[in-house]
Amino acid sequence: MTVTRRSFLRTGLGAAALASIGGSAGASTPTAVAAPPALACVLLYLHGGASQFETFDPKPGRSTGGPTTAIDTRVPGLRFAAALPQLAARADRLTLLRTVTSKEGNHDRARYLMHTGHAPQGGVAHPSLGALVSALHPDAPLVGAVTIGPPVPGPGLLGPRHAALPIRDPGRPIRNLQAPAGVDARRSAARADMLATLQQQFAQGRAHELVDAHGEVMARARALAAAPDKRAFDLSSEPAGTRARYGDGRFGSGCLLARRLLDADVPFVEVGLGGWDTHEDGFSRTDALGRELDTGMSALLDDLAASGRLQQTLVVCMGDFGRTPVINGREGRDHHPQCANVVLAGAGLRAAVVGETDADGRNIAERPIAIESVFRTLAQCLGIDADEVRMAPSGRPITTFEPADPIAEILA
Numbered sequence: 439m440t441v442t443r444r445s446f447l448r449t450g451l452g453a454a455a456l457a458s459i460g461g462s463a464g465a466s467t468p469t470a471v472a473a474p475p476a477l478a479c480v481l482l483y484l485h486g487g488a489s490q491f492e493t494f495d496p497k498p499g500r501s502t503g504g505p506t507t508a509i510d511t512r513v514p515g516l517r518f519a520a521a522l523p524q525l526a527a528r529a530d531r532l533t534l535l536r537t538v539t540s541k542e543g544n545h546d547r548a549r550y551l552m553h554t555g556h557a558p559q560g561g562v563a564h565p566s567l568g569a570l571v572s573a574l575h576p577d578a579p580l581v582g583a584v585t586i587g588p589p590v591p592g593p594g595l596l597g598p599r600h601a602a603l604p605i606r607d608p609g610r611p612i613r614n615l616q617a618p619a620g621v622d623a624r625r626s627a628a629r630a631d632m633l634a635t636l637q638q639q640f641a642q643g644r645a646h647e648l649v650d651a652h653g654e655v656m657a658r659a660r661a662l663a664a665a666p667d668k669r670a671f672d673l674s675s676e677p678a679g680t681r682a683r684y685g686d687g688r689f690g691s692g693c694l695l696a697r698r699l700l701d702a703d704v705p706f707v708e709v710g711l712g713g714w715d716t717h718e719d720g721f722s723r724t725d726a727l728g729r730e731l732d733t734g735m736s737a738l739l740d741d742l743a744a745s746g747r748l749q750q751t752l753v754v755c756m757g758d759f760g761r762t763p764v765i766n767g768r769e770g771r772d773h774h775p776q777c778a779n780v781v782l783a784g785a786g787l788r789a790a791v792v793g794e795t796d797a798d799g800r801n802i803a804e805r806p807i808a809i810e811s812v813f814r815t816l817a818q819c820l821g822i823d824a825d826e827v828r829m830a831p832s833g834r835p836i837t838t839f840e841p842a843d844p845i846a847e848i849l850a
Contacts, residue, residue, distance in 0.1 A: 473850040475821025476752040476785040479571050480696050481708040482735055483552075484727075484757030485588050486545070486715030487778070489771050491761065491799060492519050492724035493731075494779040495536050502763040502798045505721055516791060521728030524736035530789050531739060531748075533782040533848045537793025537802045540759065540809045543773040545715070548758040553591040555813030555839045562830050563594035567813075570822050570838065571706040572600040580665055580704050581658070586692040587710025595828050595836060598651045599658070602708070605671075608691040612671055615663055630660060670702035671695070685733035693734035697741050700751060709734075714757055720770035731755075739783060752785035752819045763800045777802055780812060785819045786850040810842030818844050 496519045497503035508517040511529035518526045525532070542548040547558050554564040565573075572582025573596055583602035593600040605612065621629075637653055662668060673681070673695060684690040692709035699707050711731060716723050735755060742748040760778035761771030777795060794804040817824040817839055824839040 473786050473819075476819050477750040478700050478703075478705045478747070479567070479707075479752045479754065479816075479820055480700070480738070481567065481706075482693070482731070482753070482755040483587070483590065483708055483710045484714045484731070484755070485549070485710050485712040487548070487758035487761060487773060488714045488727070488731075489716060489720065489724050489761035490536070490777065490779045490795075491763070491771070492721065493522060493728055494518055494534055494781060495795060495799060497797070497799045500798050502765070502800065504765050506724075513789070513791075519724075519728060521725045522732045524732045528736055528739055531743070531783050533787045533789060534791045535780040535782070535793055535807050535812065535845070536777075536791060536795060537805055538756075538778045538780045538807045538809065538812060539802065540775045540778075543759060543775045545758055548775065550591050551809060552756055552758060554594070555809060561832050562834065562836060563592070564836065565594040565596040565600070565838075566591045566602075567816065568602050568706045568708055569593035569596045569600040570817075571820060572596075572602070574821060575705040578703060578705055580662060580667055580670065580699070580702055582704075583706040583708075584696075584699055584704055585708040585710070586695060587688065587708070588712055590708060590710070595830060598655050601655075602706070603662075605692075605695070608688060608695040609673060614659075615668060615671065626660075630656075667702040670698045670704075673698070683733075684737040685730060687730050687734075689730050690734040690737070693738040697738055700742070700747060701745070716761065717766065717770040717772060718768035720761075720765075720768075742784065748784040749786055750784075752787075752816065753783040754816065755781040763798060780807075782848070787819065788848045788850065790848050792845060792847055807845065808842055810840040811845055813839045814842045815844040815849065818849060 491497055491503060492506050496506050496508040496517060498506065498508045507520045509520050509523060509526050511518055511526040513529045516529055518529070540548070540551060542551045542557060550556070550558045553566045556564045568583035568585065569592070572578070575582055581603045582600055584605060585602040586605045586608050589604065592602070633656065634653070669675070673691060676694060681691070681694065684694040689709060689711040696707040696709050711727065713723065713727055739748065739753065742751055742753070757778070759773055759775040762774040766772055792805055793802065793807055795801065796803045814824050816822070822838065826838045827835045830836050
């Protein structure tokens with residue numbers, strides 16, 4: 439007998455998720471009990487929008503499924519695309535949201551939405567998830583947030599203090615982290631004092647906010663350069679076997695660097711994997727990308743679990759949007775914000791599958807999940823005040839996240 443997602447959720451790992459609602463279609467939503475917030479967050483961002491058909495919601499044998507084959511996972515009845523064998527073996531650690539839906543089908547707008555929880559609005563720069571986590575940890579010993587890979591939305595209303603440290607290539611040393619040869623601590627301090635004097639003179643008669651912000655960025659840079667734990671940024675000390683386990687590409691190196699930064703108490707790290715905008719030659723491209731994701735994400739989950747950090751770390755994997763059920767004439771899939779997958783792990787979340795698409799993946803058959811609900815859930819996991827109101831420069835009040843119910847089925 440085939441075990442369906444629905445029967446899984448009513449037995450085994452899924453039983454706890456539905457224990458208080460009885461599994462019936464008309465049952466009430468369970469009440470989420472507040473758990474201690476996670477101490478850190480890793481965002482694995484799939485730039486361009488990963489195809490759900492070629493990752494976590496394959497439809498083999500259907501006209502919409504294309505040549506992608508599916509494999510069994512550790513969870514009975516749950517199948518992933520064949521490019522994800524290691525994640526399939528770890529599916530019992532994962533929380534899969536299969537029906538995340540939005541209206542943003544433009545890459546820039548969708549990327550903004552998936553980093554801030556808000557659609558772009560003129561005159562308002564909403565803080566990214568990384569900046570919000572950074573604000574919760576103002577005394578982080580190195581930095582509050584790091585982004586590894588392509589550029590992403592910044593701190594917005596929270597200002598440069600909570601801007602992430604950007605690293606384009608995790609395999610290369612960070613520029614200017616080491617002082618130039620011949621510049622000792624005394625000379626470095628003298629130079630900093632001279633710069634502060636020049637800043638004070640420049641600030642006279644000018645907007646102090648900008649000058650103060652620049653001074654704060656410089657102070658953060660000097661503190662980072664002097665921090666003993668800055669060696670966390672250097673992957674060269676990692677054994678060859680560990681580096682191979684994470685994979686040879688930038689994404690795998692980024693996941694390894696993320697693990698090292700979490701060990702150094704950096705509260706937020708984002709690792710980007712680009713190339714998912716697969717309008718053409720989509721199946722071979724997504725197969726290669728899926729295997730890169732599979733290797734790096736699985737190694738990260740294993741190391742976090744082995745160190746005991748997974749329970750205190752929220753891992754989020756998501757991208758711009760999903761891809762269309764219809765395969766276009768170039769053997770690719772186009773933009774499809776109506777349905778995308780988001781994968782969560784750690785932070786005490788229940789292992790579950792929430793939401794279901796129909797047999798062809800054309801429509802959401804059960805439990806559409808709004809972006810607002812996703813971010814309300816992330817906020818609860820991380821201890822972010824989702825209802826906090828900040829004032830935009832225009833005087834407009836901005837709530838951290840829009841009103842919505844968190845996804846109660848997965849919360850501890």
